[in-house]
Amino acid sequence: MTWVRKRFRASVGALEHVVGGLGTAVLALGTLFWLVIVAILSLVGIGLPAAHDALRALRSVADRERGRLTRWGPPVLEPGPVPAGLKATIKDPFVHRELVWLPLHAVGGFLLGVFGLTIPLYALQDITFPLYYRLLPPDAAPGIVWWRTESMPDALLVALLGLGWVVVAILAGPMFARIQAASGRWLLSPPPGIDLSMRVAELTATRAAALDAHAVELRRIERSLHDGTQNRLVAVNVLLGAARRALQRDPVLADEILGRAQDAAEQALAELRTVVRGILPPVLDDRGLSGALDGLAANCAVPCRVEVDVQSRCAASVEATAYFVVAESLTNVVKHSGATGVTVSVRRERDRLHVDIEDDGRGGADEGQGSGLAGIRRRVEALDGRLTLTSPPGGPTRMLVELPCGL
Template sequence: MATEYGQGYGWDDGPGFRGEGTGERGHRLPAALRAPIEARSLREFAYLMLSLPLSIFMFTFAVTMMSLGAGLLITFLGVPVLAAGLAGCRALGALERGRARALLGLDVAAPEPLRMRKQGPMGWMGATLKSGASWRHLLYTVIHFPWAVFAFSVAITLWTTGWTLLTYPLWFWVFPMHGGQDGLQLYGDEGHQVYLDNPFEITVTALVGLLLTLATPWIIRALTLVDRVLVGALLGPSKLATRVVELESDRGVVVDTAAADLRRIERDLHDGAQARLVALAMDLGLAKEKLAEDPQAAARMVGEAHGEVKTALQELRDLARGIHPAVLTDRGLDAALSSVASRCTVPVQVEVDLPARPAPAIEGIAYFTVSELLQNISKHSRATRATVDVWRIENRLMLQVVDNGVGGADAGAGSGLAGLAGRLDAVDGILVVDSPVAGPTRVTAELPWRAA
C-alpha cells in the first residue's frame, strides 16, 4: 500500500525480491570471487539451460496451433483451435512464472482472469480470444525462442570454456598419456602445430580460465535480466488491469469512508445536538405552563434554556467544522491549519508554502490529514512541540508533521494511521511513517496536485 517502499532484485547475496538484503555481511570473499560458486549463479545457469528445450516446445506449440487455427478460420473449427492455442500459451506462461519464481526469485502475479459475459464453450472462447493477457502469452512464446537460443549458447560456451581452462593444470596429462599429443592444441596445420604443454602456457591457460569463470556469472546475470523483463512484462497482469483493480479497491475505501462519516455525523447529531434540543423543547414547554402562575420560575427556566441553546449551537459548529470547516473554504489551508494547530495541546509551528490553492477535494484531505495527525500527537505522543510543513513539488502536494514525542507509531498495527493511509491511497496519495522508539516521529504525506 502507501506506507512502505522498496523492492529488491535478487537472492541471498543482495537485496531480494523476497525481502532479503544481507549484502556483504557474513561473507569473507568479495562478491566477484564467490559469484562462480554461489547458489544464485547455479540457479540462473540452470534457468538458461532449461530455457532452450522449453522454448522450443512453446514455440512449436504456439506456431502450430496458431497456423492451424488461422488456416481453419474459413470454417468454424478455426475459432476453437485458436482459443485452445491461446489457453495453452496461458498454461505455459504459468509454468514460466513458476520457473522464474523458483530459479530467479522473481515473483510475478498471475494475469487478470478471463471475463466471461456468458457461460459455456462459446463464452469461454470469446473471453479467451478477447483477453489481452492471452495474446501477450502468445507473444512471449514467440519472442522467447530466439532469445533462449542466444542465451543458452552464450551461457554454455562461457561456463564450459571457463571451467575447462581453469582446471587445465589438473588434466593436461591426459593428452600425452592417452591422446598421443603434447597437450591441448591451440593451433595446427599441415606443417605447424601449437600445443599448450609447458608450465608457462599451462599457467596462462589457467589464468584465462579464471578470468572467464569469474566473468561468466555476471554475464549470465545480465542475460537473465532480459528474462526477468520478458516474464514481468508479458506474463504478468497488465498495467491497465492493475490500475483497474486499484481503482476498484480505492472506490470501496471511499464508499466505506463516506458511510462511516455519515454514521458518525448521525451519531453525533442524535447523541449531542438532537438530544439537547429535545430537552430544550421540554424545558420551554414547562416554562410556558408556569408563566402564568410562577413568572419568576418560568424566567429562570427560560434563562437555563438560553444557555442550552448556546451549548447546542457550539456543538453544531464543532460538528460542521468536522465535516468541512468554513475557514478552509474562505481562507485556505494556511489559516485552517493554523486554527487546528491552535487547538492542539502542544505548541505547533505551521509553515505553508503554496503558490496557489489546490482543488477543494485535495485541500480537504490535506486538512483532515493534518488534523488527525495533530490529534494523535495530543493523545499519544507526549511531545512538547511539533511542526507542520506544507509545500508543493512539481505535481505533488507534500505534508510533513514532526513531533519530539516518544515515537513507536506504526501504520501497520491497525491504528488510525492505517485508516489515514487508506484514505490517501484512494486518491493516489502516499503516507510514510518514520517513528523509531524514543522518537522523534516524522509523518510525510504526498497527494496529487490538482489546481482549484
Template sequence: MSDPPPQTRAPHGLGARLALVALALPLAVLAEVSIALFVIWIVGVSTLFVGVGIALLLAAMLGTRLVAGLHRQYASRVLAVPIARPYLRSAPGAGPVRRLSTVLTDPASWRDWAWLLVNATVGFALQILTFTLFIAGVFYLIYPFLWAVTPRQVFSSPFGFYTINHLADALVLVPIGLFFLSLWWLTALPIARGYARLAVSLLAPTKGSALRARVSQLTTSRAETVDTQAAELRRIERDLHDGAQARLVSLGMSLGLAEELLARDPEAARSLLAEARAATTSALAELRDLVRGIHPPVLADRGLDGAVRALALASPLPTTVSVALPGRLPAPVESAGYFAVAECLTNAIKHSRARSIAIDIGHADGRLQLRVRDDGQGGASLAGGTGLSGIQRRLAAFDGQLSLESPPGGPTEVRMSLPCELSSPRTSPSSGTA
C-alpha cells in the first residue's frame, strides 16, 4: 500500500469556487464517459466467451479505474482527506485471464460499476448545475455591457418576453445576475463536497477492504522484517567469524607459543606477548564496532538526540542537527530512527556530492518525525540501490513511512515518521552544528 498523502486544508474562497467551475465541464464529460464505459462492461460480459469479450472487459476495466482514480483525487482535494485505492492485487506473474478474474471478483470493481451509473446521472446534473449558475450569473451581470457594444437585435430579448429598448432596461437584469452569482457562491462548495462524499461512499476502501489491505501490508512487512533480521544475524556471524574470532584464535596461539618460549627464550616470549596485547586491543575494537552496529551504547545512554549528534560529529561534511523532543522515546523506536538517520547520512556522504547536511528530529501527532536534507546533486530514488529501500522496510516494521524528494540538481530531502509515544519528559529542545 502506498503512503497516504499528507492532509491539507479543505479548499474555500473565491479561488476554490472558480476552480470548481473550471472542473465542472471536464467532470460532466467524464460523467458521459461513464455511460460509455458501463455499456462496454455490459457488452464485454455478454461476449465474455468470445475473444472480443475479454478485450472489451480489459479496456473497460482500465477506463473505469482511470475515471474512478480521477474522482478519488478530486474528492481527496475537496474533502482534504487521503483516499486510498481499494483494489485487490493480482498474484505476481498472473496472466490477463487471471487478472481479469481478480477484477471481476473484486468487490471494489462492482462498486466502481455502481459509481458509473451514479456519476452519469447525479454527477452530471450536479456539475452542470454549478456551471450553469456561474455562467448565468456572469451573463446577466454583464448584460448591459453586451447590449451596449453589440447590434440591438443580438441581445434584445433575454427572456423571450422582455424586450430591451434602452440601457436602463438592460440594467434591470443586473440584480438577476447578482442573484445567480450569490446562489452559485452559496451552493458551489456544498455541491462539490456532497459530490465528493458520494464518490467516497462508492470509491473509497470499505472497512473490510481496508482491513484486508492492512493485513496484506503487515504480512509483507513482517516477512521483510524477518528477512532483514536473518540477514543481520548472518552479518554478525560473519563479522565475528572473520574478525574477533580469528583474532582470538591468533591470540591463543601467540600465548601458547609464548608459554613454551618463556623459559628458554624470554625475548621471543616478550615479543609474542606484545603481539598478543596488540591482538587483544584490535579484537576489543572490532567487538566494540560490532556492538555499536547492533545497538550503539550512546543510544542507550543519551537517547536519540545524543546518538544522532555523535553521528554528526563523525561526519566529514558540516552537519546541522536540530532536535525538538519533549521526552525520551521507546528503545525500539529510538533504534529504528537512529539507524534510518545513519543510513541517510551515509548515503548523503557517499553519493550526493553535498557540501552540507541538515538533520531535523521532532515529535508531533503521536509520531516521531525525522528529516535529512542535503544540498547535493539530487537524483536519488527508492529503487536506486542506495539503501533507502532498506530504510523503508525497517520503518515498515513499525508502521512507519518514508517519502523522498530528490529532483535532478538537488536538493535531496528524506522524510520519515514512526508512530510512538513519549516515555519520559525532557527539559527543552536543542540544536547545534557538528
C-alpha cells in the first residue's frame, strides 16, 4: 500500500511538472516564431532593431523554465538579464545555449506535455463512460475504442480501458517529466567554468544572509530577555529586599511580598522557557517534526490539516527551520488571511525537504508589509534553501519552501 501511495503521489507530481513544462513550451513556441521572423527580416536589415528585444524575450522564457526546474529538483542558476547591446548579447554564452534549447523545448516539450496531459484525460473520460454512454450514439465511443457501446457491459469494457490508462499514467508520467526537463537541465545550466563562479557568488550571498539571520535572531533573544525575563528578575530582587526589611516589623506584609516575589519568579521562568523554545523547540527532540507540526496544527485557530511524509530524521537545523516556517506561516494565516482552512504538506525527496503551506484566504501577501515573510525568507536562505510565494489578490496563498537536508 505504501508503494502504491508513493507511486500515485509521484505520478501526480509528474503531471504537475508536465503541465508546467507545457506552459513554458507554449511560451517557447511563440518566442521561436518571433525569433524566426526577426531573423528573416534581419536578412534585409529591417529586423535588426527588434533582435535585442527578441533575445530578451528568449532569456525571460528560459528563466521561467529554470525556475520551474529549480522548484522540481536541483537548482538551475539564472544568469541574470541579457547584456546591453545586440553585439554583447550575441556573444553571451548563455544566449548560445538558450538558442539551442528553444526549438528542442518548443517542439519536444510541447509534444510531451500534450501527450502527458492527454493520458490522464483519457483515463478520466473512459472510467466515467458508464455514467454517460446512454447520451451518445453507439458509434461515438471515446478515445481509441473501436467497438460499439450499446450496453452496460460494453461501457464497462471502456471503463476497464480507462483503468489501463491510469496504470500507464502512473508508470510513464515520471518518465515523461524527466524527458521533458532533460533539455533544460542540459542546456540552461551555466556553461563549464561559469557554473563555479556563479555558485561562489550565490554562496557568498547565502553566507551574508545567514549572518544577517543570525544577527536578527540574537537581537530577538536579547530583546526577549531584556524586556521580559530581566524585568521580572529585577522585580523579584526588589520584592525580596522589601520582604527582608518588613520581616521583623510586619511578618504578614513580608509573607504577602514573598508571595508576589514567587509569582514574579514563576513568570520569569515561563518567559525564559519561551525564549529557549524559540532557539530550538524541545518538542522536535521529543516528538520529531511530524509530532511538532501536529502540535502547531492543534493550537491553530484556523482548521489546519498536516501531511508529513518524512521517513528519516533531518538535521536539527533543518527541522527547526521547517518548524519555524510553519509556525510563522500559521500565525500569518490567523492574523492576516481570513482563511477558513490551511493545509501543510511536508515531504522529503532524496536530499531535499519540501514544505508546502496553502490557505484559502484573501491572498495579497506581500513581503514588504512586515508580515514576517521577510524573516521566513532569511531563515530559509540561511540554510541555502529556496522560498516561492504565490498569493494573488483573492487567494489562495501558497508558500513552497525547499531545504537541503543531505542524503
